[in-house]
Amino acid sequence: MVSELSRPFSIGGLAIPNRVVLAPMAGITNSAYRRHLKRHGAGLVVTEMVSAYGLIYSNHRTEEYVDFAEEERPVAVQLFGDEPEVMGKAARLVLEREQRPDLLDLNLGCPVRKVTRGGAGCALGADVARAAAVAAAVVGAASPRGIPVTAKIRSGLTPEEPNAVDLARRLEDAGVAAVAMHPRAATQFYRGRADHELTARVVQAVSVPVIASGDVYSWEIARTILAESGATALMAARGALGNPWLIHELLEGRARERPALAVAVADLLELLARAREDLGPERATRWIRKHLTWYLQPYPVPGTIAHELRTCPDYQALVEALGRLPGSNGPQAV
Numbered sequence: 008m009v010s011e012l013s014r015p016f017s018i019g020g021l022a023i024p025n026r027v028v029l030a031p032m033a034g035i036t037n038s039a040y041r042r043h044l045k046r047h048g049a050g051l052v053v054t055e056m057v058s059a060y061g062l063i064y065s066n067h068r069t070e071e072y073v074d075f076a077e078e079e080r081p082v083a084v085q086l087f088g089d090e091p092e093v094m095g096k097a098a099r100l101v102l103e104r105e106q107r108p109d110l111l112d113l114n115l116g117c118p119v120r121k122v123t124r125g126g127a128g129c130a131l132g133a134d135v136a137r138a139a140a141v142a143a144a145v146v147g148a149a150s151p152r153g154i155p156v157t158a159k160i161r162s163g164l165t166p167e168e169p170n171a172v173d174l175a176r177r178l179e180d181a182g183v184a185a186v187a188m189h190p191r192a193a194t195q196f197y198r199g200r201a202d203h204e205l206t207a208r209v210v211q212a213v214s215v216p217v218i219a220s221g222d223v224y225s226w227e228i229a230r231t232i233l234a235e236s237g238a239t240a241l242m243a244a245r246g247a248l249g250n251p252w253l254i255h256e257l258l259e260g261r262a263r264e265r266p267a268l269a270v271a272v273a274d275l276l277e278l279l280a281r282a283r284e285d286l287g288p289e290r291a292t293r294w295i296r297k298h299l300t301w302y303l304q305p306y307p308v309p310g311t312i313a314h315e316l317r318t319c320p321d322y323q324a325l326v327e328a329l330g331r332l333p334g335s336n337g338p339q340a341v
């Protein structure tokens with residue numbers, strides 16, 4: 008069985024093999040996670056948000072955020088910043104690297120204070136004229152290199168004053184080739200229901216593809232969001248955490264039971280092995296901790312064992328402890 012989400016679409020001439028996009032998530036969507044979700048079928052993956060200033064000042068960690076593996080393609084790099092000149096320069100730096108992403112995405116929705124106090128994220132989204140100028144600067148840097156630019160927006164700063172329709176129109180005029188719409192206001196952070204009626208208004212206001220983000224937890228919900236909004240594609244975010252099978256469910260268009268614990272553990276070990284390739288065993292063991300909670304939460308794993316796993320000090324000990332879980336297949340060679 009396949010769903011309408013399994014059909015290809017295009018963003019500014021770039022072919023995307025299906026309509027399930029892995030949402031950018033800071034602290035989560037590193038290359039290992041993106042490769043993992045790609046293997047589970049995601050049609051497009053996006054990096055964590057990358058600071059334009061960090062790129063310009065050659066911050067070592069920032070450079071790491073921009074790295075990706077060829078198998079991730081098509082891949083988007085998401086930038087955040089405030090000023091058109093700075094964002095245009097950061098875009099050029101990313102696109103002058105030997106390995107160039109397929110898309111650049113602008114973050115106009117991040118509500119975290121560290122980002123907004125500098126005028127970036129949702130603060131930039133609230134200032135429609137400056138957001139359009141930033142988009143025009145980034146498009147100016149990217150279009151001669153044949154790279155489409157997308158933007159990810161929220162409803163607005165507060166639920167009472169949504170500006171998404173106006174913002175999306177101005178971004179389209181500035182040359183943005185697709186808009187990802189997360190219909191929660193900045194003051195809501197990630198709380199409450201995403202209002203996809205507002206996504207529908209954005210869809211009607213622009214002619215570029217709109218990607219709906221917010222509350223994509225199952226095919227059942229996804230189907231409603233698609234019908235309600237008329238969006239071209241969907242983004243999986245929190246719903247995919249610990250549940251990469253969500254991607255299969257969305258592509259197949261049918262509900263799926265969670266797999267047996269042994270399957271979940273095997274998948275987790277694969278993710279851990281991918282993280283180790285990039286981060287080395289120690290960082291990978293720390294990085295995977297929150298995923299342990301997400302993956303194991305639907306299963307009757309005793310609290311003491313879950314705690315032991317989350318506090319496991321070294322890579323091999325973690326692999327062995329996972330292998331000892333009831334119903335698991337024993338220690339895996341990874």
Ligand SMILES: Cc1cc2nc3c(=O)[nH]c(=O)nc-3n(C[C@H](O)[C@H](O)[C@H](O)COP(=O)(O)O)c2cc1C
Nearest residue numbers: 030031032033055056159189220221222223244245
């Ligand atoms: C931990 C976390 C980190 C996020 N980081 C980013 C980010 O870097 N850039 C961005 O545009 N959105 C970010 N988001 C927002 C998601 O991409 C998505 O729009 C949001 O979670 C709504 O979808 P959901 O309700 O399905 O989770 C983040 C969300 C979460 C939960």
